[in-house]
Amino acid sequence: MPEFSRELYSFVEIARERSIRKAADKLNIASSALSRQMQLLESDLGVRLFSRRTKGVELTDKGRIFLKQAEAWLEQGNRLRANLSRNASEGEKIFRVGAMECFAGALVPELAQRAREECRYDRTEVKIGGTSALTDALREGDLDLIVAFNVLHSQEVRVVSETPCRVGMVYSPALCEIREPEVRVSDCLDWPICLFDESFSLHTRLQAEILKQRKSAQILASSNSVGVIREMVARGDCVSFLSWFDVRDDVLAGRVRFVPLLDKRLVERICICVSGTRPFDRDLAFAARQARQIVDELAVME
Structure with a gap:
C-alpha cells in the first residue's frame, strides 16, 4: 500500500470519526466520493473494513488490523518528509519558535526580526499551539524556544524565565x-x-x-x-x-x-522555555532574553 495513497488517508479519517459524512466534511469532499473510495479499497484488499450502521460506521476485525498498519505507514511517511525537509535545508540556520495564539500577533514577529538581525538566521519557523503541544514539540527537538503559559519544570524542558500575567x-x-x-x-x-x-x-x-x-x-x-x-x-x-x-x-x-x-x-505564568537536554548556546540565550523583554513590553496595561 503506497504511503501517500489518498484512500489510506481517507480510511484513517473515517475510522477516527466513525462517520463517512463527518470525515467527508473534514476532508472537504463529497460523502458519495468518499464511500466510493472505501468500496475500491475494500475491493482491492478483498476484505470488509467497515460495518455500516444507521448512525455511522464501525470497524470490522480486519478493519482494526488494517487501521493499526495504516497509522504506522502514515507515521513513517511523516518521518520521511521531516527527514527530507531537514536534508533539503541542511546548511540553513533556522530559528524554530513556538508560542500560544495570544502571542502570535505582536511577540513572535518582533522576536523573529530581532533574532534574524542579531543571530543571522536564514529564516524562522513558527508553531502556534497550546502549552502541552508546544512542550511536546520542544522535548522532541522540533522547536528551539517556546513561549507558553504555566509550563512545568522538568529535566527535558528548561524554563529560562517566568513573568506573572494578570x-x-x-x-x-x-x-x-x-x-x-x-x-x-x-x-x-x-x-x-x-x-x-x-x-x-x-x-x-x-x-x-x-x-x-x-x-x-x-x-x-x-x-x-x-x-x-x-x-x-x-x-x-x-x-x-x-x-x-x-x-x-x-x-x-x-x-x-x-x-x-x-x-x-x-494569576498565570508566562514561561519562556528551551530544551533541557540541548546546548543553551549564545544565539538561543539572546533569543530568550529578547522574548522576555518583549513580554515585559507588551505586559504594560496602557
Whole structure:
C-alpha cells in the first residue's frame, strides 16, 4: 500500500470519526466520493473494513488490523518528509519558535526580526499551539524556544524565565461599566459569563473560585477558542475571564475593557522555555532574553 495513497488517508479519517459524512466534511469532499473510495479499497484488499450502521460506521476485525498498519505507514511517511525537509535545508540556520495564539500577533514577529538581525538566521519557523503541544514539540527537538503559559519544570524542558500575567474580567461597555481598578470573581457574577473549557490550564482554578462564591453564576457558554469568547464579549452577550495577553489588541482598539482580578490564585505564568537536554548556546540565550523583554513590553496595561 503506497504511503501517500489518498484512500489510506481517507480510511484513517473515517475510522477516527466513525462517520463517512463527518470525515467527508473534514476532508472537504463529497460523502458519495468518499464511500466510493472505501468500496475500491475494500475491493482491492478483498476484505470488509467497515460495518455500516444507521448512525455511522464501525470497524470490522480486519478493519482494526488494517487501521493499526495504516497509522504506522502514515507515521513513517511523516518521518520521511521531516527527514527530507531537514536534508533539503541542511546548511540553513533556522530559528524554530513556538508560542500560544495570544502571542502570535505582536511577540513572535518582533522576536523573529530581532533574532534574524542579531543571530543571522536564514529564516524562522513558527508553531502556534497550546502549552502541552508546544512542550511536546520542544522535548522532541522540533522547536528551539517556546513561549507558553504555566509550563512545568522538568529535566527535558528548561524554563529560562517566568513573568506573572494578570487575569481579569473582560466586558463590553455596551453590557456594563466597571469603575474599580480591580474586581473579585464574585463581583463579576451579576452578568452572563462565557468560560474557556478544561483545555485551558486556568479552568480548574477558576471553576473552583466561582463555586466558592455565594452567588450563583449564569454560564451562558463555554469554548476552547479565545477568539470565540472575545467575539461574544465584544458583542455584549456576556463577560469573561481572560489574561491581558488574550485581549490586549481588543482593549487597545476599544472593543472590550479589561479589569484585573484581585483573586491571587488566578494569576498565570508566562514561561519562556528551551530544551533541557540541548546546548543553551549564545544565539538561543539572546533569543530568550529578547522574548522576555518583549513580554515585559507588551505586559504594560496602557
